[in-house]
Amino acid sequence: MSGLVEKSSFGGLRKPLLMPAWVMIGFFLIIPVLTMLVYSFLTKEFRGGVIWEFSLAAYDQFFFDRGLFGDEPPKIEWTYINIFWRSIVQAFVATIICLVIGFPTAYFIATRSANTRNIWLFLITVPYWVNLLIRTVSMKFLIRDSGPLNHWLMQAGFIDSPIHLINTNFAVQLGLFYSYLPFMVLPIYASVERYNFSLSEASADLYAGRWTTLRRIVLPAVKPGIIAGCILVFVPSLGAFLAPDLLGGAKNFMIGTLIEEQFKGASGNWPFGAAASMLLLSLVLVVLLFYARSQSKQALHH
Amino acid sequence: MKTIFKTTALAVALGLGSAAAHAEGSLSIYHWFEYIPQDLLDKFAKEHDVEVTMDTYDSNESLLASLKAGKMGSYDVAVPSDYMVEILSNDGMLDTIADGELANIGNIEDKWMDVAFDAGRKHSIPYQWGSTSFSVNRDVYKGDIGSLAMMFDPPADLSGKINVLDSSGEVLGLASIYLGIPQCTTDRDQLKALNKLVLEAKPHWASFNSDGAKDVLVSGDAAAGMIWNGFGAKARGELASLEYSYPKEGYIVWMDNVVLLKDAPNRANALKFMDFLLEPENIAAVTNFAQYTAGVKGVNALLDESLKTSPENNPPADAPAGTFVQVCDEPTQKLYEQIWTNVKK
Numbered sequence: 274m275s276g277l278v279e280k281s282s283f284g285g286l287r288k289p290l291l292m293p294a295w296v297m298i299g300f301f302l303i304i305p306v307l308t309m310l311v312y313s314f315l316t317k318e319f320r321g322g323v324i325w326e327f328s329l330a331a332y333d334q335f336f337f338d339r340g341l342f343g344d345e346p347p348k349i350e351w352t353y354i355n356i357f358w359r360s361i362v363q364a365f366v367a368t369i370i371c372l373v374i375g376f377p378t379a380y381f382i383a384t385r386s387a388n389t390r391n392i393w394l395f396l397i398t399v400p401y402w403v404n405l406l407i408r409t410v411s412m413k414f415l416i417r418d419s420g421p422l423n424h425w426l427m428q429a430g431f432i433d434s435p436i437h438l439i440n441t442n443f444a445v446q447l448g449l450f451y452s453y454l455p456f457m458v459l460p461i462y463a464s465v466e467r468y469n470f471s472l473s474e475a476s477a478d479l480y481a482g483r484w485t486t487l488r489r490i491v492l493p494a495v496k497p498g499i500i501a502g503c504i505l506v507f508v509p510s511l512g513a514f515l516a517p518d519l520l521g522g523a524k525n526f527m528i529g530t531l532i533e534e535q536f537k538g539a540s541g542n543w544p545f546g547a548a549a550s551m552l553l554l555s556l557v558l559v560v561l562l563f564y565a566r567s568q569s570k571q572a573l574h575h
Numbered sequence: 576m577k578t579i580f581k582t583t584a585l586a587v588a589l590g591l592g593s594a595a596a597h598a599e600g601s602l603s604i605y606h607w608f609e610y611i612p613q614d615l616l617d618k619f620a621k622e623h624d625v626e627v628t629m630d631t632y633d634s635n636e637s638l639l640a641s642l643k644a645g646k647m648g649s650y651d652v653a654v655p656s657d658y659m660v661e662i663l664s665n666d667g668m669l670d671t672i673a674d675g676e677l678a679n680i681g682n683i684e685d686k687w688m689d690v691a692f693d694a695g696r697k698h699s700i701p702y703q704w705g706s707t708s709f710s711v712n713r714d715v716y717k718g719d720i721g722s723l724a725m726m727f728d729p730p731a732d733l734s735g736k737i738n739v740l741d742s743s744g745e746v747l748g749l750a751s752i753y754l755g756i757p758q759c760t761t762d763r764d765q766l767k768a769l770n771k772l773v774l775e776a777k778p779h780w781a782s783f784n785s786d787g788a789k790d791v792l793v794s795g796d797a798a799a800g801m802i803w804n805g806f807g808a809k810a811r812g813e814l815a816s817l818e819y820s821y822p823k824e825g826y827i828v829w830m831d832n833v834v835l836l837k838d839a840p841n842r843a844n845a846l847k848f849m850d851f852l853l854e855p856e857n858i859a860a861v862t863n864f865a866q867y868t869a870g871v872k873g874v875n876a877l878l879d880e881s882l883k884t885s886p887e888n889n890p891p892a893d894a895p896a897g898t899f900v901q902v903c904d905e906p907t908q909k910l911y912e913q914i915w916t917n918v919k920k
Contacts, residue, residue: 319905320662321643341770341913342763352920419795439796440782522782523741526919534919536644537637539743540912 306554313547321541331548353531353549357556360528363442363517364510367449368457371506372499374450375457379498382458383465394462397455405452409515412448413439416520440522448516449506456505464498465491500564508557528553601626602844605641605650607831608633608786610703612864619851625844633786634742635659642668648838651845656829658744658900660699661692663834669698670835676846679853687870691899693832700849701870703861704830705804706821706890706897707745714816715798723753723822725799727776734779738791738800741783743915745801745827747773748900752825759903761910770914777918792817803829805866808887819887821894828897830870 313331315323338350382393400408416422416438423435438444468491476486492499514529523530528549535546602619608631620627632638635656642653647668655663663669680696687701711720716732727750729737739746750773751758756765781797784790789810791797802810807819833852839845852858858869859877868888875883882888903911 319908320666321640341766341910343909352916356920417794417796522784524777524780524783524919526916537634537640539636539908539915541636541640541643542912 309547309550309554313544313551315544317542317544319541321536321543323543328544331542331544334545335548335552356526356531357528357552359525360511363445363449363527364507364513366446367453367510368503368507370446370450371454371457372503375454375502376461376499379458379461380465383462383468384470390466394459397458401455406515408451409448409519412451413519416444416447439520440524442521444520445516448520449510449513452513452516453506453509456509457502460501460505461495461498464495468494497568500567504561504564507560511557512553599624600841600844601628602652602841602848603650604629604848605638605646605653605836606631607654610654610831610861610865612860615857615860615864618857619848622851623844623847625841625847635744636742639663642836647836648840650836651839651841652833652848653836654702654831654833656831656900657690657692658902660832660834661902664693664698668837670837670839670842671697672835672846672849677850677853679850682853682855682871682873684870684872687830690830699832699834700853702831702833702852702858703805703865703867704828704870705867705888707740707749707801707803707827707829708807708820708822709799709801710792710807710810710817710819711799712792712795712814712816713818720818720820721823723749723824723826725820725822726801727753727772729776729779729799733799735781736798737780738782738784738788738797739780740788740801741785743911744900746918747911747914748827748898749801750776752827752898753822755824758898758901759907761907766910766914770917773914773918783919789813803867804887808866808882808885811887821890823895825895826897828899 312323314327314329316326316328316330318324334350335353336350337347338352339345339347378397382390382397385393414420418435418437418439422438423432426432427435438447472490472494473486476490481489512529512532514527514533517523517525517527517530521527526534532546532549532553534540535542535549600623602625604616604627606629610631611629616627616629619625630650632641635658638653638655639659639662642650642663660669677700680700683696683701687704688696690696693699709723709726711725711733715736716725716730718730718732725733726737726739747769748758750769751760754765754768754772756762756769760766782791784800788800788802789806792800792802792810793813802819804819807817811817811819833849835842835845835849852861853871855869855871855873855877858871859874862869862874863877863879863882866882866885866887
């Protein structure tokens with residue numbers, strides 16, 4: 274009923290009122306993505322730029338290896354697939370760390386009294402008022418061999434020589450975890466807050482242990498928040514390039530740095546950068562589609 | 576890092592903007608990070624009543640990329656290195672300075688007047704020149720450092736503690752010098768040897784970092800690292816145990832140049848700025864700040880005492896001559912790109 278009322282009350286204004294949304298989607302989503310899609314099928318110009326001729330060279334370079342001099346029979350090119358795989362692993366580990374730390378944090382906050390919750394949430398978001406770059410650089414200062422973390426651990430007598438963290442994969446995962454933790458905490462918090470705690474009590478009354486209650490009652494109820502949090506951490510981690518650059522020492526390309534190199538590096542291969550971006554986008558879309566399908570299946574069950 | 580510099584540049588630009596809100600004209604500079612003293616920009620703004628804005632970049636390639644991606648026409652001058660002057664000029668991105676347009680052109684040192692990358696100085700004037708080699712922390716390694724082997728086949732003390740510049744041109748250039756092969760070779764055996772050398776050297780390298788090349792040495796994250804001589808002098812200023820090397824195999828020499836960009840919105844002010852930078856007094860201020868070497872007559876007397884005698888700016892008598900980076904043609908460049916991808920894959 275209410276839907277009908279809304280429709281008639283805005284009447285002919287519907288289309289103009291929707292314009293901002295369409296302009297937004299068009300300008301910031303459709304046009305840039307289409308530009309990249311078109312560029313990925315163009316011929317590369319030497320040292321950056323494109324020539325307006327159709328070419329599959331970018332995708333060919335991504336998937337086929339013709340040797341250093343380009344005259345060997347084509348084999349499958351593992352270089353770029355490995356770079357993608359490396360990024361996926363890094364992003365996955367970062368997501369797991371975020372989940373392991375983020376879930377108890379969100380649960381803790383959601384179970385405080387109503388007026389202290391806001392203070393906790395505020396505290397979670399405070400570091401994120403600072404630019405991501407500054408936070409990543411600070412992390413670098415903190416964990417370097419001669420940095421405060423190692424200094425403190427040595428002073429306290431836990432270790433004899435500095436733990437070597439900087440320029441390792443673990444440092445990258447730590448950086449990604451630190452960058453995206455609130456994206457995990459906030460959606461989970463929202464789910465846990467809505468969770469009806471009398472269900473936990475009912476479960477306890479029926480002789481379920483704490484672990485069983487968590488596993489069979491709490492987790493299924495807050496699952497949408499966990500999945501949303503995982504996606505929000507995983508997807509930006511995939512394309513991240515600050516953490517790999519600053520904390521990982523830029524030793525190996527990640528998806529983000531590989532694409533950056535095509536536009537800003539000596540190679541200047543724009544179509545290849547565009548093609549790698551399109552493949553990254555496709556990968557992310559597949560992940561999201563799986564999520565959407567599992568959600569709609571769930572909706573059917575209910 | 577890059578973004579930090581951009582942000583500071585923006586802040587600087589905003590600050591200048593408010594100070595000179597009623598200026599007659601404006602000048603838009605596209606420059607390297609940390610490469611010109613703010614006082615000097617203020618001085619120019621005041622002398623010519625011009626509002627100066629500056630954006631910064633961190634590599635010649637990113638300068639080229641942003642000019643190609645639509646920034647032509649928004650900057651008046653930029654400061655590319657030698658080989659990039661040639662590339663920009665070949666791509667028609669530079670404006671020509673007509674005879675007589677620069678009053679101070681006679682101040683350019685004779686040896687920098689007729690250079691291979693810009694014959695007759697039609698598009699550019701010298702800014703600073705220097706060398707690319709490496710510095711070693713002498714507390715960590717006390718042996719002889721006069722060879723590029725420190726980077727490509729390092730002693731055990733330095734293995735795993737080396738920072739290399741995050742730029743294919745400089746790393747593969749130095750590697751070619753170490754192997755004694757030409758920079759734009761098409762010889763398959765030479766290219767395979769180059770590929771093998773850098774792949775085998777990589778496990779010894781801790782990080783790839785250009786704009787942090789000084790910071791990683793000073794902080795101790797790296798015990799040795801490729802660096803430009805002036806940046807190396809600054810690093811030594813912060814950590815005395817660092818020593819810059821002029822290796823026996825050779826090293827890269829470069830010159831950064833102020834170029835007049837095509838479609839410059841404030842062409843007249845750009846020429847004024849170039850004339851300004853050809854005054855010994857002004858370019859000496861840049862040299863004292865950046866600690867490289869100017870290409871203008873009459874600068875030496877105006878330099879800081881420490882700079883006149885610094886080991887970074889005064890190669891030992893037996894040091895070989897440096898080599899400029901060469902511009903390869905497209906098929907050759909592709910091979911070098913492939914090798915660089917192999918290094919970083």
